[in-house]
Amino acid sequence: MKHISVVGYGSVGQKLAKLFNDAGRNVTVCSKDASRGAEHYPTATFIEGIQSADAIVLAIPYGAIQTLIESLADELNGKTIIDCCNPLNEDWSPLLLGQETSAAEQIAALAPQAKVVKAFNTIFADVMAREHHDRKGHTITAFISGDDKTSKHGVMSLASDCGFSALDAGPLKSARYLEAMAHLNIEIAVAQGGGTNAAFVYHQA
Incomplete structure (x- = not known):
């Protein structure tokens, strides 16, 4: 997982791009505004970014995902998609999907030939920097779930290289x-x- 395209360059996309770059990955930024991120990383259209990447990070609002995935589904065949979004309303209140699905599972249904991994969604952008990863002697946990073991383990290695404590959270x-x-994190914050x-820090006694 050497070449990573970050789709979206808001606060989460910016922080993840820097973490990945500092961890030795080749980062490309894909956004509607092609100039965003150009001062730090190569930029590309969505299609170009997907074609050149080993993994694609979705760092865009939940409401924008369906249209994007439907327009690029064929290009995503065989690719690893790292989904770090959360279903939220514009005011950050939860957009509840029920107990039988999730944003990540919806993405997998839209791009059935891709390998979807849920990761980084429980971590605020404000602490997505190495100087914030140590929490009184414990490292921030990156909970990672997915059905494809190779892709999931690749994302776990990526998270570890970024300074997080990677934890396998099971299937997608x-x-x-x-x-x-x-x-819950947003409710408290x-x-x-x-x-x-x-x-969140998952600490085994």
């Missing part, structure tokens, strides 16, 4: 729980005023 359907964790300088 576990994305339902990871997205719920993200909703925003609605309860806890702030976004916080993260």
